[in-house]
Amino acid sequence: MKHIDFYLDFISPYAHLAFEHLPQALEGLSCSVAYKPVLLGAILKHHGQLGPAEIPAKRSWTYRHVLWLGHANGIHIEMPASHPYNPLPHLRLALSTSDDGSISRLVAETILRNVWRGGEEAGDAARLAALAAQLEPKRDMNGDENKALLKRNTDEALQAGVFGTPAFVVDGRLFWGFDGLAMLRACLAGDAWFDGPQWAAADQRPSLLRSSKS
Incomplete structure (x- = not known):
């Protein structure tokens, strides 16, 4: 049985799309999956990158693209407000479980469906409290253990060569993005x-x- 480390950040619409499509992508294969939350912002900073939403033209394209991908693949997705x-908060809440x-x-x-369905404010305090009550965490989401x-997870992802989410690592091979799922399956x-x-x-x-340093 093959093992997949799936690195994700809930802020990424592509992570939501990949998560929803993963059972179909892996159908008929014998493998286990570890879902590992990471901080995408720290990964981008490590590599000296801007996030797609930090580049105005790319932000417009990204939002249209992910909504199209949802439409084309039958995946329910709505942009948060x-x-x-x-x-x-979502990452620490997840890790508190x-x-x-x-x-x-x-x-x-x-958590992904809470963010990417309904079109509401993902960071709304009342919604986050309701989410925490639903998930029944083992400890305070803001505790040091969750931060650690x-x-x-983020350091581990960087050591594996991860530069964005969603990312999948199998036997030392890295696959990136929703459109990388077909390649992952083939492997x-x-x-x-x-x-x-x-x-x-x-x-x-x-x-x-x-090099910019030269």
């Missing part, structure tokens, strides 16, 4: 392409772009 928003940094599929589903688990199904040079050597060539 404000976006981007601060995902830390966990002992090791992994959360159940039910917890991930409950979030940092550990899990034993497609020989992944043992050939097109995977192993694709990035083994010099870049002619000059």
Whole structure:
């Protein structure tokens, strides 16, 4: 049985799409999945990137794109009333249900659907309190243990080469994005392409772009 580490941040609409589509993508395959919340903002900062919503033209495209993807794939998705928003409360709440940094599929589903269905304010305090009551966390969501688990997950994701969410890691191979699910499935199904040079050597060539530090 193959194991998948699924790194996600609830702020990402692509994470919601990938989460909802994952059972279909893995149908007929034998594998386990660990759902690991990470702080996307910290990952982007580590790599010196802006988030899609921080670039006005890309923000407009991203929101239209994710709504189209939901429509085209039969996945229920609505933009929250404000976006981007601060995902830390949702991340810490999720991890307050966990002992090791992994959360159940039910917890991930409950939070993602709370954010990405209904078109309401994701960060509304009353909605967050209701969500916490529904999930019955093991400890205070703002406690140090949850903060430490979030940092550990994020650091682990960075060590695995993660640069955005959703990201999937299997046997040291990284797959990124909703549109990476088909590639993930092929790998899990034993497609020989992944043992050939097109995977192993694709990035083994010099870049002619000059470093910004040079």
